[in-house]
Amino acid sequence: MKNSTATQILPVATPDGIFLASYSNHGLCGLDFPKNPPGTPRKAANREVPGVIQQWHAATTSALLNVLAAKKPGPLPPLDLSAGTDFQQAVWNALRRIPAGQTLSYGEVAKAIGRPKAVRAVGGACGANPIPVLIPCHRVLAAGGKIGGFSGGMDWKRKLLARENVGL
């Protein structure tokens, strides 16, 4: 049984809680917000974490901390977006090039990927985004600067935006 598709899940400690980073053999494939159950976070029983993943994890941790501190993310680990459809990957790719402190509307993103009418679909793709924060789905607002919704909880969206835009 080779762990060719083994997914490693490592915790990322931040001032905002413990994020959970998932790694495939191709890179970072998931990042979850802290779900702080009152219980103790069970540590990952990963006896042998491949060195490359440790490296990715270091990059993830660093980038995450920087973003949460409203700084430049710095180097990112390779992102494994193979889980998404072509459309979703296109959306996520577009989101990744949004500069810090900048926000777009769903309509803008839709245009950017060449599907100006697929605004709703863009919303769906954002909701399916496996890697929040690093893929700044929270920087996508509804038209008119409205917050819109957020799968991971709108509290987070507001919090993150408040930090990055410092006043919006």
Added chain:
DNA sequence: GATGTCGACGTGG
């Protein structure tokens, strides 16, 4: 100018 309705795109249940 302020509302109300409708159609369009992609994905998942």
Added chain:
DNA sequence: CCACGTCGACATC
């Protein structure tokens, strides 16, 4: 088939 983290156009008042 329907709903959704939507948007923009049109119709009416």
